Amino acid sequence: MKSRLDSLIDALLPVFATLAALLVGAVMLIILGVNPFLAYQALIEGAFGSTNAFAETLVRATPLLLVGLGICIAYRGNVINIGGEGQMIVGALMATWVGLYFVDLPGWLMITVGMLVGAIGGCIWGGIPGILKAYFNVNEVLSTVMMNAIAVQLMNFLLTGPMIDPAQADIASQIPQTARLAEAYRFPRLIPTRLHLGALIAVILAFLVYFLLWRTTLGYRIRAVGQNPHASHYAGIKVKHYIVIALLLSGAFAGLAGAMQVYGVNYRMITDGSPTGFTGSAGFNGIVAALFGQLHPIGTIPASIFFGALLVGANAMQRVVQIPSALITALNGLVVVFVVSSDFYRKKRQRRRISLTQDEENPDPQIFEKSLLPEEKNT
Amino acid sequence: MISDLFTPTVLLGILASGIRLATPYLFASIGEAYSQRSGVLNLGVEGQMLLGAFAAFYIAKLTDSLWLGVLAGMGVGALMGLAMAFVSINLHAKQGISGIGFYLFGLGMSNLLFQLLVGTVETVRGFPRIAIPLLSSIPWIGNIFFNQNILVYFAFLLVPISSYVLNKTTLGLKIRAVGQNPEAADSLGVSVARVRYFTVIFGGTMSGLAGASLSIALLNVFQQGMTAGQGFIAVALVYFGAWRPWGVLAGALLFSLVNGLQLWIQVLGIPIAPEFAVMMPYILTILVLTLSVSKVRAPAALTKPFEREG
Numbered sequence: 001m002k003s004r005l006d007s008l009i010d011a012l013l014p015v016f017a018t019l020a021a022l023l024v025g026a027v028m029l030i031i032l033g034v035n036p037f038l039a040y041q042a043l044i045e046g047a048f049g050s051t052n053a054f055a056e057t058l059v060r061a062t063p064l065l066l067v068g069l070g071i072c073i074a075y076r077g078n079v080i081n082i083g084g085e086g087q088m089i090v091g092a093l094m095a096t097w098v099g100l101y102f103v104d105l106p107g108w109l110m111i112t113v114g115m116l117v118g119a120i121g122g123c124i125w126g127g128i129p130g131i132l133k134a135y136f137n138v139n140e141v142l143s144t145v146m147m148n149a150i151a152v153q154l155m156n157f158l159l160t161g162p163m164i165d166p167a168q169a170d171i172a173s174q175i176p177q178t179a180r181l182a183e184a185y186r187f188p189r190l191i192p193t194r195l196h197l198g199a200l201i202a203v204i205l206a207f208l209v210y211f212l213l214w215r216t217t218l219g220y221r222i223r224a225v226g227q228n229p230h231a232s233h234y235a236g237i238k239v240k241h242y243i244v245i246a247l248l249l250s251g252a253f254a255g256l257a258g259a260m261q262v263y264g265v266n267y268r269m270i271t272d273g274s275p276t277g278f279t280g281s282a283g284f285n286g287i288v289a290a291l292f293g294q295l296h297p298i299g300t301i302p303a304s305i306f307f308g309a310l311l312v313g314a315n316a317m318q319r320v321v322q323i324p325s326a327l328i329t330a331l332n333g334l335v336v337v338f339v340v341s342s343d344f345y346r347k348k349r350q351r352r353r354i355s356l357t358q359d360e361e362n363p364d365p366q367i368f369e370k371s372l373l374p375e376e377k378n379t
Numbered sequence: 380m381i382s383d384l385f386t387p388t389v390l391l392g393i394l395a396s397g398i399r400l401a402t403p404y405l406f407a408s409i410g411e412a413y414s415q416r417s418g419v420l421n422l423g424v425e426g427q428m429l430l431g432a433f434a435a436f437y438i439a440k441l442t443d444s445l446w447l448g449v450l451a452g453m454g455v456g457a458l459m460g461l462a463m464a465f466v467s468i469n470l471h472a473k474q475g476i477s478g479i480g481f482y483l484f485g486l487g488m489s490n491l492l493f494q495l496l497v498g499t500v501e502t503v504r505g506f507p508r509i510a511i512p513l514l515s516s517i518p519w520i521g522n523i524f525f526n527q528n529i530l531v532y533f534a535f536l537l538v539p540i541s542s543y544v545l546n547k548t549t550l551g552l553k554i555r556a557v558g559q560n561p562e563a564a565d566s567l568g569v570s571v572a573r574v575r576y577f578t579v580i581f582g583g584t585m586s587g588l589a590g591a592s593l594s595i596a597l598l599n600v601f602q603q604g605m606t607a608g609q610g611f612i613a614v615a616l617v618y619f620g621a622w623r624p625w626g627v628l629a630g631a632l633l634f635s636l637v638n639g640l641q642l643w644i645q646v647l648g649i650p651i652a653p654e655f656a657v658m659m660p661y662i663l664t665i666l667v668l669t670l671s672v673s674k675v676r677a678p679a680a681l682t683k684p685f686e687r688e689g
Contacts, residue, residue: 330487336480
């Protein structure tokens with residue numbers, strides 16, 4: 001039996017892993033001649049020090065949570081979706097387009113339509129790799145990375161050409177951005193900061209995803225396919241369908257994240273010409289958040305807030321102790337490596353428990369182990 | 380006009396840019412092919428390339444020696460390879476994810492070090508072209524194939540050498556055995572861990588070299604995030620080339636020729652939006668993966684950690 005202490009230690013492993021990464025960060029700061037306590041203090045104050053700071057943290061956390069929810073679904077279905085960036089971009093492009101095209105709708109209706117269209121955009125961009133994986137055996141890691149690059153070019157084309165803000169089109173320094181959405185189409189704000197209703201919606205969706213994955217047949221089948229495609233096949237589950245569905249759903253959440261950035265934060269689509277100019281790497285960081293939340297939708301909520309805080313705090317740290325915020329990107333990477341490595345100790349402890357008690361506890365989902373094998377055709 | 384593309388000068392120009400652009404892909408993809416053949420998927424190539432590119436650039440600038448720069452790039456790549464090997468082989472970390480971690484680490488570290496140590500855009504005098512006597516004077520193609528910088532030659536030499544090593548030597552046999560059936564290899568006395576350490580570190584070294592070839596041989600400048608996804612494409616090219624060095628060469632050439640074509644489309648002012656031109660190689664890669672990958676089989680133990688039973 002798994003005791004309560006064991007569960008607690010398992011749940012805290014990612015925290016230990018993060019502390020280890022922060023410790024490495026502290027050593028790096030010392031080498032750079034900066035007092036790590038001052039640096040981390042600046043980081044924490046920058047992320048939580050005032051109502052405004054905390055609101056910013058939640059604003060940054062919202063797209064991470066949404067992308068992360070999609071990642072939870074995909075990874076539970078044994079599909080590695082690296083395409084959050086592209087799915088966000090396409091979702092945002094489509095949501096922006098409907099918002100600018102239909103100008104006379106009631107606000108609540110347009111916002112709903114915009115979010116749906118954004119989700120559909122993400123669905124399309126996630127669905128293509130899904131179909132390619134299920135029916136053409138194309139590795140989804142590679143196709144989603146390619147789809148990201150294609151989406152970035154599509155965005156740069158549309159935002160400097162057909163969709164450019166008419167006010168920018170005439171002047172020399174053309175900022176790649178669209179016109180502003182009508183005022184009625186903006187997400188309501190929760191408190192007088194930039195915090196918008198989307199944050200709350202994202203949290204509600206986290207609970208819905210939990211319900212979907214563990215309380216519905218659809219979710220059960222996605223997880224079954226993720227754990228053992230062969231057994232699922234013999235149990236009569238159409239494995240290929242669920243691979244596609246997992247990526248469709250995953251893309252939908254990323255697309256929604258993109259649409260929400262437009263309707264909730266910028267009120268237009270804007271980029272700076274770099275590949276992450278619009279997303280701010282949320283498509284990648286959402287993966288990190290989901291992993292940190294142990295691929296559990298509810299766990300992804302605090303994980304997103306944590307990484308949102310790191311990102312917002314990094315800017316404050318840069319201002320106060322003059323350490324480039326790139327340090328936090330590097331630390332994010334270390335967190336991922338340490339968290340995914342700490343899983344080893346969880347499994348080791350689990351095995352010891354099993355050998356001690358001879359208890360037939362359900363083993364871990366063997367996700368990822370085989371996901372990169374092209375020959376896994378499940379026929 | 381589109382017909383401008385089909386003049387001999389332009390076609391040769393495309394070929395010449397294609398050969399040059401293939402260099403970083405060849406280094407990184409061939410290195411990755413070794414590690415995947417032994418059963419380890421290294422998704423952190425992009426991060427290794429970025430940090431390698433920065434180390435090579437910085438050391439070359441500091442010491443005025445390009446070769447020390449190359450060594451620094453390779454050394455940094457090797458260290459990251461060592462870390463990747465440790466977490467994959469000893470800690471059984473999921474390789475698809477730990478690779479993302481190493482990518483983020485390389486991205487963040489190279490940006491951080493660049494901002495702290497360099498700060499502004501600076502250039503180095505990169506490796507000069509070396510014309511190979513006689514061969515370089517062959518009309519038309521001599522100038523393309525035999526008047527390149529030394530890293531370009533190295534990259535292309537790596538292909539036949541790797542093909543020989545993987546297919547004809549004991550080391551290659553061990554690498555393939557460990558990637559195909561680690562239990563059997565282990566029972567025959569091959570150390571699975573040692574072979575995998577070797578291939579992953581070698582792969583990292585080659586990724587570092589790929590980064591160095593960008594920053595001190597092709598572009599001669601370091602910019603933040605300068606690899607722009609090339610490391611991920613390098614991983615894709617391994618699948619594309621069906622885990623064989625010659626296949627990787629074909630993929631790298633195809634990809635960089637299309638890239639060269641898109642550069643020339645922009646140079647000639649052909650009325651295709653540059654964004655669509657840049658998209659072409661990616662779309663092409665997806666298409667080729669769609670049409671080809673289903674026929675080949677990956678190494679059977681790819682991404683699976685090995686542990687002795689009992």
